[in-house]
Amino acid sequence: MNADRLMRGGQLPTNMSRIPYPCWGLKFTGPISNSNDLIELMTQSRENSRWLLVGGPAAVSERQLWTAWLGLASRHVSDTMRANSEDVEFIRLIAGTHQIRIGFERAGIAEGDEMAWLIHLPEFPTESIQEITWPNLDRHALDQEAQRIMTVLNATLLPHLPMPHTDTVKRLELEIEGESIDDYNAIERSALAHIALADYS
Numbered sequence: 001m002n003a004d005r006l007m008r009g010g011q012l013p014t015n016m017s018r019i020p021y022p023c024w025g026l027k028f029t030g031p032i033s034n035s036n037d038l039i040e041l042m043t044q045s046r047e048n049s050r051w052l053l054v055g056g057p058a059a060v061s062e063r064q065l066w067t068a069w070l071g072l073a074s075r076h077v078s079d080t081m082r083a084n085s086e087d088v089e090f091i092r093l094i095a096g097t098h099q100i101r102i103g104f105e106r107a108g109i110a111e112g113d114e115m116a117w118l119i120h121l122p123e124f125p126t127e128s129i130q131e132i133t134w135p136n137l138d139r140h141a142l143d144q145e146a147q148r149i150m151t152v153l154n155a156t157l158l159p160h161l162p163m164p165h166t167d168t169v170k171r172l173e174l175e176i177e178g179e180s181i182d183d184y185n186a187i188e189r190s191a192l193a194h195i196a197l198a199d200y201s
Contacts, residue, residue: 056114
């Protein structure tokens with residue numbers, strides 16, 4: 001079963017569905033006044049492009065993040081990424097668009113945001129995407145690096161995982177047809193469909 005089928009069916013490999021995605025919620029001291037300055041600071045301070053920031057409303061759930069990672073891994077292995085780096089491709093997939101600019105508008109950091117998600121992209125399979133296995137992660141080392149980045153960005157850690165909320169619908173331009181935008185399950189389903197359709201919208 002390949003990553004595209006996994007995304008369409010909304011199913012993750014069993015071992016991944018039970019393991020937390022490596023992400024950390026960041027709370028800033030106030031609304032972001034200059035997103036470009038924050039992004040530049042992040043880019044200069046991170047170890048590599050496997051660390052990135054996603055706008056607060058754009059991260060819906062760990063299932064969404066794993067699904068985007070699967071899509072990214074598939075495109076990386078098959079050399080079909082539209083973006084030139086893994087972090088930008090991940091943002092594009094979360095945003096559900098084939099256009100990089102729109103990807104940043106929807107899923108990137110924006111002026112006025114008071115929080116963001118610090119995301120780490122685990123290593124991809126080196127040869128085949130056909131049998132996805134849980135990547136080896138040193139959670140202690142990742143937590144230490146996340147803490148270092150938080151300090152650089154003058155942010156504090158949020159005590160919860162990504163979750164859907166009404167701001168997500170507008171930010172990602174999700175379609176919630178016939179359902180309430182307060183229905184968190186409907187928001188997550190639409191966010192997953194967004195990823196699967198990223199190359200067609």
